Amino acid sequence: MQTQLDIVALEEHYADPHLDALLGRTHPAPLQKLLYASAEDRVQRLDTLGIATEVLALAPPGLQGICADNARSLAIEVNDRLAAFIRQAPGRFAGFAALPTFSPDDAARELTRCVQSLGFVGAMIHGPTDGLFLDDPRFEPIFAAAEALEVPLYIHPSEILASVRQRYFAPYDQTHPMFIRAGWGYTIETGTHAMRLILSGVFERHPRLRIILGHFGEGIPFLLDRIDEALARDTPMQAFRELFLRHFYVTSSGFFSTAALNCCLEQMPPERILFSIDAPYAADHSGVDWLKGLALDTPLKQGIAGANARRLLKLT
Numbered sequence: 001m002q003t004q005l006d007i008v009a010l011e012e013h014y015a016d017p018h019l020d021a022l023l024g025r026t027h028p029a030p031l032q033k034l035l036y037a038s039a040e041d042r043v044q045r046l047d048t049l050g051i052a053t054e055v056l057a058l059a060p061p062g063l064q065g066i067c068a069d070n071a072r073s074l075a076i077e078v079n080d081r082l083a084a085f086i087r088q089a090p091g092r093f094a095g096f097a098a099l100p101t102f103s104p105d106d107a108a109r110e111l112t113r114c115v116q117s118l119g120f121v122g123a124m125i126h127g128p129t130d131g132l133f134l135d136d137p138r139f140e141p142i143f144a145a146a147e148a149l150e151v152p153l154y155i156h157p158s159e160i161l162a163s164v165r166q167r168y169f170a171p172y173d174q175t176h177p178m179f180i181r182a183g184w185g186y187t188i189e190t191g192t193h194a195m196r197l198i199l200s201g202v203f204e205r206h207p208r209l210r211i212i213l214g215h216f217g218e219g220i221p222f223l224l225d226r227i228d229e230a231l232a233r234d235t236p237m238q239a240f241r242e243l244f245l246r247h248f249y250v251t252s253s254g255f256f257s258t259a260a261l262n263c264c265l266e267q268m269p270p271e272r273i274l275f276s277i278d279a280p281y282a283a284d285h286s287g288v289d290w291l292k293g294l295a296l297d298t299p300l301k302q303g304i305a306g307a308n309a310r311r312l313l314k315l316t
Contacts, residue, residue, distance in 0.1 A: 008306035010055035011214045011253035011276035016078050034280035035059055039088035046092060049288045052306060053315060056082060057096040057124035061158045064101055064126045071100035075110050083118040094315060096154055097123040102130060104138050108145035115149045121313040122151040127158025133193050135200035143206045152210040152312060155193055157186035182254060191218035198240060203247050214253035214276060216260045221267040249312060254278035256290035270300055274309045
C-alpha cells in the first residue's frame with residue numbers, strides 16, 4: 001500500500017493580468033490560461049494531483065525587469081493581489097513576494113511588509129536586475145531583511161544577458177531556443193548567480209541567510225567536489241562546500257530525474273531537498289508521478305515531498 005504523501009510544491013508560477021496589461025506582457029496561449037487560473041481552478045488541479053499546498057510566485061521575469069521609479073508601487077499592488085488570492089483557499093496556497101529590486105531599500109521594506117502583514121513565506125527573485133547580480137553591494141538591504149525575517153530567497157532563472165547570449169549562445173539561440181533557457185542557459189546563469197553570492201562573502205555577513213535554488217541546484221551539487229577543490233587552490237575561498245551546504249536548499253522543479261536526486265542525496269543533507277513542479281512550465285503529472293514512484297524510505301520521501309518545505313517556510 002502506497003504511503004499517503006503530504007506534498008508541498010514551491011516553485012509554482014502565476015501571472016498578474018493587471019501587471020501584464022500595464023507592461024504589455026503576453027504569454028503563450030496554453031500557458032496563459034494556467035498562469036491566470038482562478039483560485040477555484042487551482043484548488044481543483046491540486047486535488048487532482050494530490051498536492052496539499054502550492055507556494056505561488058510571480059512568473060518570470062517578475063519585477064526584476066522593471067527598472068523605474070514606480071517599481072515599489074507596482075510591487076505593493078501585485079503582492080496585495082496575490083495575498084487576496086491566497087485568502088480564497090486558506091491552507092492550500094502560500095506566497096513568495098515579488099520584490100522591486102531596482103530599489104533595494106524599497107525591496108527590503110516590501111519583503112518586510114509581505115512577511116509581517118501578508119503572511120508570505122519568502123521572496124522569489126528572477127535573475128539579474130539592470131544587468132547586476134545580487135552580489136553587488138547595493139542589494140545588501142534585501143539580504144539583511146531576509147535574514148532578520150528568517151525567510152528564504154528563491155533565486156530563479158531569467159533571460160540571459162544580451163552580451164552573454166551573443167558571445168556564448170548565438171547562433172544556436174535562434175535554431176534551438178531551449179539552449180539558452182531550460183536546456184543550458186538558465187543553469188549557467190542561475191548557478192553563476194549562486195556562486196557569486198558565495199564568493200562575495202554575503203553569508204559571512206549574514207550567517208542565517210537561506211537561499212533556494214530550483215532544478216536540483218542548477219548543477220552545483222554534481223560539480224560540488226570539483227568546485228570546492230578548485231576554489232581552495234591558493235585563493236581566499238576555502239569553504240565553498242561548507243557555505244553551500246549551510247545556506248542553500250534545492251528543489252526538483254522541472255527536473256524529475258532520480259539520478260539527479262541521488263546525486264543531491266549524496267552531496268547534501270536530505271532535509272535541504274524539496275519538491276517542486278515548476279508549473280505551468282513543466283508537466284504537472286510528470287512531477288507528481290515521479291515523486292510518488294520514488295523508491296525511498298518513508299521518512300526521507302515524506303521529507304522531500306513536503307515536510308522539509310513546511311519546516312523551512314513555517315507552513316502549518
